[in-house]
Amino acid sequence: xxxxxxxxxxxxxxxxxxxxxTVHTRQMKLFGTQVVxxxxxxxxxxxxxxxxxFDSVRDAVAQTHANASxxxxxxxxxxxxxxxxxxAGILLSVIVTEHIPFHDMLVMYHYSRSKGGRIIGPNCPGxxxxxxxxxxxxxxxxxxxxxxxxVSRSGTLTYEIVNGIKEHGLGQSTCIGLGGDPVVGTSFVxxxxxxxxxxxxxxxxxxxxxxxxxxxxxxxxxxxxITKPVVAYIAGRSAPPGKRxxxxxxxxxxxxxxxxTKLAALTAAGAQVARFPYEIPDLVAQIVAxxxxx
Amino acid sequence: xxxxxxxxxxxxxxxxxIPLPKGQVARSAxxxxxxxxxxxxxxxxxxxxxxxxxxxxxxxAVKFANTPEEARAAGSAILGLEFKGEKVKELLLEQKxxxxxxxYLSITLDRSQRLPxxxxxxxxxxxxxxxxxxxxERLPIHPFPGLAAYERRRIGQVLGVSGATAKxxxxxxxxxxxxxxxxxxxxxxxxxxxxxxxGLVALDAKVIIEDDASFRHPEYDAIRxxxxxxxxxxxxxxxxxxxxxxxxxxxxxxxxxxMATLDVLKEFGGDPGVFLDLGxxxxxxxxxEAFLLMAQARPKAVFLNIxxxxxxxxxxxxxxxxxxxxxxxxxxxxxVARIRGNNEKEGIxxxxxxxxxxxxxxxxxxxxxxxxxxxxx
Numbered sequence: 180x181x182x183x184x185x186x187x188x189x190x191x192x193x194x195x196x197x198x199x200x201t202v203h204t205r206q207m208k209l210f211g212t213q214v215v216x217x218x219x220x221x222x223x224x225x226x227x228x229x230x231x232x233f234d235s236v237r238d239a240v241a242q243t244h245a246n247a248s249x250x251x252x253x254x255x256x257x258x259x260x261x262x263x264x265x266x267a268g269i270l271l272s273v274i275v276t277e278h279i280p281f282h283d284m285l286v287m288y289h290y291s292r293s294k295g296g297r298i299i300g301p302n303c304p305g306x307x308x309x310x311x312x313x314x315x316x317x318x319x320x321x322x323x324x325x326x327x328x329x330v331s332r333s334g335t336l337t338y339e340i341v342n343g344i345k346e347h348g349l350g351q352s353t354c355i356g357l358g359g360d361p362v363v364g365t366s367f368v369x370x371x372x373x374x375x376x377x378x379x380x381x382x383x384x385x386x387x388x389x390x391x392x393x394x395x396x397x398x399x400x401x402x403x404x405i406t407k408p409v410v411a412y413i414a415g416r417s418a419p420p421g422k423r424x425x426x427x428x429x430x431x432x433x434x435x436x437x438x439x440t441k442l443a444a445l446t447a448a449g450a451q452v453a454r455f456p457y458e459i460p461d462l463v464a465q466i467v468a469x470x471x472x473x
Numbered sequence: 474x475x476x477x478x479x480x481x482x483x484x485x486x487x488x489x490x491i492p493l494p495k496g497q498v499a500r501s502a503x504x505x506x507x508x509x510x511x512x513x514x515x516x517x518x519x520x521x522x523x524x525x526x527x528x529x530x531x532x533x534a535v536k537f538a539n540t541p542e543e544a545r546a547a548g549s550a551i552l553g554l555e556f557k558g559e560k561v562k563e564l565l566l567e568q569k570x571x572x573x574x575x576x577y578l579s580i581t582l583d584r585s586q587r588l589p590x591x592x593x594x595x596x597x598x599x600x601x602x603x604x605x606x607x608x609x610e611r612l613p614i615h616p617f618p619g620l621a622a623y624e625r626r627r628i629g630q631v632l633g634v635s636g637a638t639a640k641x642x643x644x645x646x647x648x649x650x651x652x653x654x655x656x657x658x659x660x661x662x663x664x665x666x667x668x669x670x671x672g673l674v675a676l677d678a679k680v681i682i683e684d685d686a687s688f689r690h691p692e693y694d695a696i697r698x699x700x701x702x703x704x705x706x707x708x709x710x711x712x713x714x715x716x717x718x719x720x721x722x723x724x725x726x727x728x729x730x731x732m733a734t735l736d737v738l739k740e741f742g743g744d745p746g747v748f749l750d751l752g753x754x755x756x757x758x759x760x761x762e763a764f765l766l767m768a769q770a771r772p773k774a775v776f777l778n779i780x781x782x783x784x785x786x787x788x789x790x791x792x793x794x795x796x797x798x799x800x801x802x803x804x805x806x807x808x809v810a811r812i813r814g815n816n817e818k819e820g821i822x823x824x825x826x827x828x829x830x831x832x833x834x835x836x837x838x839x840x841x842x843x844x845x846x847x848x849x850x
Binding site for chain 2: 198199202254255277278279280281282285286288289304316317318320321331332333334335336337338339342359361362386388389391392393396412414415416417418454455456457
């Protein structure tokens with residue numbers, strides 16, 4: 180068993196006929212993901228990368244028993260797409276789409292939760308369990324099966340770090356990219372218990388960014404509940420206060436959510452803190468070596 | 474985000490039925506005098522600089538006037554002031570009211586709870602950060618029921634209002650919530666909210682509109698003024714661009730990687746100046762545009778740090794090589810490239826053909842660009 184996705188994950192791609200939808204359907208299939216359906220209203224009966232397209236998620240689920248959704252639908256229509264997935268009984272939705280208004284995401288998050296669903300994202304790279312399944316857009320080349328769990332708020336920085344882990348001869352159990360928006364479906368506090376419970380994960384890598392207090396809350400959860408070793412990195416130590424660095428999550432305000440407060444909280448929680456991305460694989464390798472000696 | 478000047482925030486307040494003092498905007502001292510002379514702004518009045526920074530009262534950007542002549546003098550004193558780096562171009566003149574008490578109200582987003590949160594305090598008129606925590610009420614609002622009637626009554630109790638004032642507060646809170654949702658606001662703040670007689674009046678307005686909702690709010694497009702000209706061009710092209718004082722330009726993809734790159738440069742003694750986040754793109758033209766934009770910022774050296782995902786390495790390399798052809802001779806800069814990830818081999822090959830070497834590790838590539846920036850200084 181891995182975290183959230185495994186060989187039984189059956190993916191419907193919402194927005195499959197769009198450019199990104201098509202490209203990543205192909206990549207997901209190459210990864211080994213069971214992509215069983217696509218949805219684009221009005222395009223039923225066609226296929227994309229050999230995947231049958233339906234007019235609605237409901238039709239897709241009825242015909243293919245899809246149990247997870249990967250959403251590429253443009254921001255103005257993303258709220259509707261998510262609600263459609265939830266109403267069709269899909270309980271895991273990965274939203275890749277960026278620039279979804281947070282007011283929409285508030286509705287999406289609370290609606291999904293009220294029906295027992297889970298959202299990863301939005302504006303996220305998705306989730307991958309090497310050798311089993313990938314839902315999202317993380318490049319296939321960075322992975323190799325292993326026992327390091329990665330949970331990150333970043334996109335490309337996650338790829339960089341996961342790749343670094345691979346280049347050190349280690350592999351990943353599951354990698355979750357949470358997305359950097361102000362409102363995310365799954366935060367560190369939601370993801371950490373999944374890795375703690377996962378028998379395939381020995382070490383957890385947490386990659387955070389300045390802005391918000393998700394890392395501080397994650398640190399508190401680590402202090403109380405996580406017994407597995409944690410390696411943490413926070414991007415943005417040298418970012419100027421108040422300047423946006425690319426997405427809404429990355430903004431410093433009112434003395435909270437700075438790199439210092441996050442690093443202090445994570446250190447106090449017993450996590451090993453890397454100062455740079457390239458220090459993470461070294462720290463992980465040391466932990467793995469220590470675990471092997473036991 | 475779009476931060477609205479006070480008068481624009483108040484236009485929204487008016488639209489949603491939040492009570493305001495009688496007032497008008499003036500763009501010259503003469504206009505300030507005329508508005509008060511012909512009674513469109515009753516005297517005595519307040520003359521306020523329309524700038525986005527806070528602390529106007531203490532900073533001399535708010536004055537009082539009892540006569541049209543005083544309004545003119547106040548206007549000419551404030552107009553042209555440089556307030557915290559922002560030139561004052563507009564004034565808001567408002568009737569001065571007999572204030573009994575000053576309250577505080579705002580609605581913003583609580584990311585941790587993933588809920589809007591209403592913040593209220595009976596101690597208005599000062600920065601909410603300086604108010605003692607015990608005097609602040611925080612009320613999370615669930616988006617489905619919205620701000621319920623019983624919650625509005627509770628805020629009335631917290632603020633210590635009753636009778637007709639409580640009734641005004643009830644409708645004002647309803648309006649504030651509606652504005653927050655319908656305008657896709659990140660923040661709506663009234664500080665102070667004045668008790669005048671048995672009514673309420675919003676003396677100030679702070680409204681921030683979220684950028685991501687711009688597709689349904691084209692009305693704010695013209696007033697996104699919190700950017701340098703180059704930042705504005707970048708925004709139009711969908712490139713995140715931040716301009717600071719350093720001399721090394723950084724082009725990366727993704728906010729996290731951009732920030733990590735910056736951290737590494739700083740650690741090794743570099744001085745990053747412009748950061749450009751390509752985001753996800755598979756259009757070489759966008760990459761070319763990004764580089765040409767970077768060239769305009771006149772960096773001493775440029776560091777390209779790409780981890781290919783959606784943005785493939787070969788796309789970036791193609792765009793980069795094209796840009797290098799277009800940059801005028803006097804705008805050239807030393808370039809250090811590091812491209813990894815999707816289509817890495819193809820990208821490296823395209824760069825090599827153009828005489829550019831990609832350095833694989835972050836550490837070494839960062840050190841190389843710092844050396845290059847020093848060399849050309």
